[in-house]
Structure formats: C-alpha cells, structure tokens
Amino acid sequence: MDEQREVQVKNPCHRPVFLILTAVIAAVIITVVSISVVQNKHILQKYKYGIVLDAGSSHTSVYIYEWPAEKENNTGMVRQTHTCHVKGKGISSYSTIPEKAGMSLQECMEEAKQKIPVARHPETPVYLGATAGMRLLKMDNEDASNKVLASVTNSLKKYPFSFQGARIILGQEEGAFGWITVNYLSDNFRKAMGTLGALDLGGASTQITFIPKQEIESQDNTIDFRLYGNDYHLYTHSFLCFGKDQVLRLSLAEKSRYTLDKNNSTLSDPCFHTGYNSSKKYMDVFDTPCVKEKSALPKDFIHVGLGDWAECQNSVKKVFDASHCRYSTCSFDGVFQPSVEGKFGAFSAFYFVMDFLNLTSGTLEDAKLKMRRYCSTPWKDIVQRYPKILEKYLSEYCFSGTYILTLLEHGYKFTSNNWKDIQFIKKIGDSDAGWTLGYMLNLTNMIPAEAPDVPLMPHGGYVSFMVLFTLLVFLLFFLAFLYYRRSTRTAQKDII
C-alpha cells in the first residue's frame, strides 16, 4: 500500500519536468537552426577580390573579379563583377611621354577603390599584363618600354591594393591563359569532358590554343598543365604582327609597292568601300617593326577604296607566307600547327568584327557571300547605315572581316566542314573571354593541380542534415520517454 501511494505521489511531479524538458529541447533546436542560418549567411557575404589590367595594343581595360572567400579552390567560383575601359590608347602609345601612361590608369583605379569594400583593399591583388603593343615597343625601343612599365608600376603602387607587378606577358602565356579562362568559365575542368580551343585576335597579335590529336613537333608551341587531377598537353602559338591593326599596316605597305599612281600619292585599296577617300600619313603605316621593308615614300597619301572583296582577299592572302615549313604541317610563316581539333571559342576582335558584320552564325560560304556584298556597298551608304560608329573604325570592317575569314581558313586551316565548331563569343556568363582571368587564377593558385577532396555534402546541406538528425534523436528520446511512462503506469495499474 505504501509503495503504491509513493508512485501515485511521484507521477504528478513528472509533468512540469516534462514541460521544462520540452522547452529546453525546443530552445536548443531554435538556437542550432539560428546559428546555422546566420553562419551560412556570413559565408555567402564574404567575398574576395582581384584586379587585372589588360594593357593591350589598342587600349587598356581594368577587370575586377570576385569570389566567395571560403571557396577559393572550387572551380567556377570566380566571376567578373566590374570592367573599366581606360580612356585613350594603349600604354605603348605613351612611348615619348611615359609619365602619362601611369596617369591614364587613375580614373579606372579610383573606380576600383569604390567598387571593392575598403576592408578588402589591402589583400586585393593587382596585376598588369601588357601584350603585343608593348612587345613591339620593346623590340623598337627597350628603354622607352621600360619607362612605360615603370610609369604604370609607380601609379599602381599608390593605390591601397596589393600590387603584384606590371610586366609584358609572353605570347604563349597570352594563348594559354585565354584557354584556361574559357575552359574555367565553361566548367570543363571539373566536368573533365572535352575542352574548348581558344582563338584570340588583338590589334597587334593573334593566338591559337587547343589540345591536338597529333604530336606537337615543336617545343616552343607546347604548354603542359595539371589541373584538377587531369593532365592537359596544349598546343599554342602567338603570331606577333598578325593582330588586325598590324596586318592592315602590313597590307597597306604591301599595296603601296604596286598600287600607287604615278605621283605616288594615291593608294587604291580593294578592302575599302567605293567612294572612300581619306588622306593618311605614311608614318602611320611604316612606323612599326612589323613592316620590315620601309619604302622611301612621300609623307602623305590618299587612301582610296575600290570595294572588291575577291581582290581584297587576294591581297590579304599575301601576308601569309606559306613558302617554307620544316614540320609535317604548318599554319604559316613556317610555324608548326597540328590540325585544328574540337570546338573553339573565338573572342576579342574575332567577336567584335564578326558580330558587327552579323557573321557569328552560318556557314563559311554564307560568310563569304555576305562579305562580298558588304565590301561592295558604297561608302556613303555604309556611313548612312551606321551614323554612330566612328569613321576610322567603320571604314575598316571590310578589311577586318576579310582578314578574319582568311586567317581562319587559309592560316589556321579551318574548312567548310568544321566552320560550325567556331563559336564567336564575347562573354561566358558574366565574365569576358580573354587571358586576364586565367592569368589571375594561375598567379593566385586558384586552380589546384589535384582535385580537392569533395565533402560528402555541401555546407548548407550538412548543417540541415545535422539539425534534422538532432531533431530525430530528440523525437526518439521523447517517444521512448512516453512509452516508458505508459508502461510504468500500466505496471502500477496491474499491481493495483
């Protein structure tokens, strides 16, 4: 009897204990969920930044990249958040006034200061890479090129970022980093599927980079990378002087040898529209190391258009020297090149020109037909059709389009069959196709050689799993407690 009374007295005391226990469990769960939500939000907000200046032959662009701080080595995480185009020409144009080269970058660097959170400034790396314009200046006048580099270095050091150097990058680097950029942005490294070849056309040089099926016969054209646990054996070549602005000069110099009139003052050009007539300086044509044979010609000439696409293509073909090749196959100028293989992304001026001419899709034959029609359109109609485009640029599209078709078909040996494998691209996602992103990823070691150990589940999923699991354990405890209480009561009743 005494025992029974004791149990009956104890039982009511279980109720408040149970309520307190439930409240504590609920509080624990709410705390865990809140912490996980706040923690995830904190991670998402933590970004790091990097700045790369692309000092091209025609102009300089400043790119700002951003990536989540905790996910530095996950491919596909870095994206371009801001671009600033420096006013004026490229840094190589400041050869006679080098101090102005550094000053020209100020506006865009001030903009970068505004765009990047102040707390991140000291750890944000800044890289300046100069390409073919500076390679040519170095060939012509090394002292001037050093002064220009010193001027941009001085200017960039004044900013609160972490300046990592200003240098002229090699043609091979320009090609290989362009390839890394397009494949990183297409997520091809993580998927370990096929890769995209890279075709870059600048004003002073052009690059071709891809993974060939054939053996690479020349050491100068080989670059090896180990990325995310895969080996990549790349073919790359950069043709100095084969950017579109330098080839225009080469081609004008070539024409000046046989198309000048008796007074040596009018140069007739099939690559310019009929009715185009412009006074130009010979200095502007011959003052480049790319034009080797400098003729003694008058200071000025009249550049007159003939608007003849077939003749234009014939004249452009003359800049490709196919007379010698010491390998099994060559592109031109005696440069080894295996057969083009797989899909290609063609960017920079390849895209700008082909997009303007509406040639980014369709067959090679369509492209030639359209070019024939475009080049034969009189200049006055072209000016009327595109009133907003500067005449200097507008007048050159017939030449540039013809050069691109000729370079791809007769230089790199693309055919009507694999023409569709060339995709003319400006951006992939938010980021421009070009060498800058690949350059930064390489210098910051952001693409590891080996694939990092992948956690079983993403961080958010892991937190959610732990919360649910804890919940489940508490629920089981609770059910066990209820079951225990019921069985104790039943046992007591049985005893009664």
Ligand SMILES: Nc1ccn([C@@H]2O[C@H](COP(=O)(O)OP(=O)(O)O)[C@@H](O)[C@H]2O)c(=O)n1
């Ligand atoms: N909207 C644009 C921007 C650039 N471009 C051309 O794209 C080329 C870019 O070359 P770049 O300055 O990067 O020269 P490189 O140092 O790469 O040879 C130049 O020929 C520009 O005139 C264009 O055709 N349309």
Ligand SMILES: [Ca+2]
């Ligand atoms: Ca370029």
